């Protein structure tokens with residue numbers, strides 16, 4: 080025995096378990112408008128405290144306040160509201176379609192709509208996202224047709240990916256949406272590599288990488304930050320901290336760093352923390368980081384503080400690991416409601432118009448779904464052909480696949 084006694088392993092525990100009272104008293108929330116907005120060419124050493132704060136624009140009264148306000152017009156905000164409402168309705172319909180057996184799997188964005196919808200509006204054509212499965216708002220806000228998303232979800236004869244990808248793992252080069260990989264955190268190394276290539280070619284396009292709080296524990300995360308830092312790659316590195324990695328609470332992946340954003344500090348990368356449920360704040364911070372990248376000033380790490388209201392996926396049951404009422408206790412509110420209230424406050428929106436928009440959006444989603452279903456669903460109607468299986472992978476098909484295709488008679 081040493082004089083210190085035996086060691087014991089520290090395993091972080093969430094504040095509460097199912098049946099307990101939700102408690103977010105550990106989430107310190109600064110007043111809206113209180114965090115300064117530095118110039119984009121600031122020395123990262125001067126803004127280290129931004130990694131420990133939360134940039135917020137919308138206050139409790141629905142007003143936009145402080146130095147990060149004012150990046151969007153009323154028209155743009157109305158469109159932002161519509162994008163988030165569309166994503167929410169799309170999710171609800173696709174969740175139902177999964178329950179009806181029309182697809183095997185679905186992942187929803189409930190509570191996180193502002194992150195991907197607002198970020199998309201800060202990018203320019205030609206920029207490339209390397210998203211995870213919870214950023215479909217990049218497509219919706221980017222004008223990608225919902226019917227194509229549904230065709231992918233249903234793996235039908237019009238599935239742009241011909242049944243090769245898990246449902247929701249979309250891909251559209253045209254829309255700046257790199258093929259989703261289920262292997263978490265590959266997004267960060269790929270985004271940094273793509274950004275470095277853009278710089279090597281003296282192009283003007285930038286990349287955006289996406290991971291969740293849990294995925295930051297992967298070694299790819301750290302490798303990506305080394306390369307981004309060393310080569311000042313034109314990339315925005317996004318961490319969506321929705322408090323949960325399936326059943327594992329964010330304290331496990333975060334370790335002792337205090338916040339996920341703080342991970343950037345050791346790499347000399349400017350690191351900002353933002354209210355992920357505040358459409359205006361997300362857009363303002365995204366715009367700041369995109370401008371830095373575009374001006375060749377290098378990478379930015381952003382942590383979006385948000386909450387995953389729904390289950391991780393249709394294969395998950397959150398009641399097994401967190402209190403049922405936890406989402407209602409989340410102190411940063413609902414992104415859709417907050418933007419709606421702001422626009423009502425500005426007298427450019429109303430409860431009636433909101434109801435009407437909800438009905439119009441539902442009609443549009445249902446119409447897209449009808450069209451997609453006419454091309455087939457998981458167990459009914461049109462499917463990709465067997466021949467499709469052999470195409471689109473190799474520029475020149477290897478002999479063994481050619482042989483297999485002949486054997487299949489396609």
Ligand SMILES: Cc1ncc(C[n+]2csc(CCOP(=O)(O)OP(=O)(O)O)c2C)c(N)n1
Pocket residue numbers: 213261262263264290291292293294295297319321323324325387391
């Ligand atoms: C490399 C790798 N490890 C594990 C998994 C299994 N897995 C899929 S999603 C997930 C949780 C990810 O949580 P987070 O990064 O917080 O993202 P969120 O689902 O909350 O958006 C895990 C462990 C995976 N897909 N890839």
Ligand SMILES: [Mg+2]
Pocket residue numbers: 291292293319320321322323324325
């Ligand atoms: Mg998460």
